Amino acid sequence: MKPLLIAPSILSADFSRLGEEIRAVDEAGADWIHLDVMDGHFVPNITFGPPIVAAVRGHSKKVFDCHLMIEPCDPYLEAFAKAGCDIITVHAEATTHLDRSLQAIRALGKKAGVSLNPSTPESVIEYVLDRLDLILLMTVNPGFGGQKFIHPVVEKVRRVKRMIGDRDIHIEIDGGVTPETAPLVVEAGADVLVAGSAVFKGGTPDHYAANMTAIRRS
Ligand code: DX5
Ligand code: ZN
Numbered sequence: 001m002k003p004l005l006i007a008p009s010i011l012s013a014d015f016s017r018l019g020e021e022i023r024a025v026d027e028a029g030a031d032w033i034h035l036d037v038m039d040g041h042f043v044p045n046i047t048f049g050p051p052i053v054a055a056v057r058g059h060s061k062k063v064f065d066c067h068l069m070i071e072p073c074d075p076y077l078e079a080f081a082k083a084g085c086d087i088i089t090v091h092a093e094a095t096t097h098l099d100r101s102l103q104a105i106r107a108l109g110k111k112a113g114v115s116l117n118p119s120t121p122e123s124v125i126e127y128v129l130d131r132l133d134l135i136l137l138m139t140v141n142p143g144f145g146g147q148k149f150i151h152p153v154v155e156k157v158r159r160v161k162r163m164i165g166d167r168d169i170h171i172e173i174d175g176g177v178t179p180e181t182a183p184l185v186v187e188a189g190a191d192v193l194v195a196g197s198a199v200f201k202g203g204t205p206d207h208y209a210a211n212m213t214a215i216r217r218s
Helices: 013-027 051-055 076-085 097-105 121-129 151-164 180-190 205-215
Strands: 007-008 030-039 065-067 086-091 113-117 134-138 170-174 192-195
Touching: 007 013, 007 205, 013 030, 013 051, 013 205, 051 065, 051 076, 065 076, 065 113, 065 192, 076 086, 076 097, 086 097, 086 134, 086 170, 086 205, 097 113, 113 121, 113 170, 134 151, 151 170, 180 192, 192 205
Parallel strands: 007 030, 007 192, 030 065, 065 086, 086 113, 113 134, 134 170, 170 192
Antiparallel strands: none
16 A cells, blocks of 8 residues: 655645745645646636746755646646656646657656546546556546535545556545545545645644644544
8 A cells, every 4th residue: 555645735825935835835744745737728727837836846855746737738748847847747638639648748757647627537547547657536626726525536536546456556636635535535545635725724834734644644
């Protein structure tokens, strides 16, 4: 079994002090840093692009886990790789040629992930499993932090866990993760938990550490 990893989503951080906030969650025990890239097209919100990723890269040595909610994604993969992303995750719904996108990410020397919206069946990744390092299952409709966990996805986690067999692929959950919902997805097979509002609530480094401990203990 893989150890449980916590990846705070900086979407819930104070953007005016982003570098400082990343350092704070790093020191508070984050395993990875989750960066939500939104384009106002694939999802109804806009966040940041490669220049911001590059600007904050120096603030933590932890894995930069980049969740691209952008369509198209292929033209920007190289820029995100150069900006310092370690894992690049694209949405299956945002690329016509998923196999090609995943090959492109690995060709850039990065770990490749695919994300599925809550309504997307796991069958879309059946033939790309050997190109994957990570499967990101959305437990909210992507676009905003602080939304409610969508429970039917727990069954999808179980199915994906069965599907990957003994392959070395992370199952990551994103959206509405709290000490209440975390045990449901971990029990179903998830090993990486993204949490935005549940980690950053309180607004100080002491809160961040306590919030992550609460999720781990749950
Ligand atoms: C949603 C993002 C998530 C989001 C999670 O589109 O991909 O990473 O920030 O936020 P919480 O944990 O608040 O649901
Ligand atoms: Zn995300």
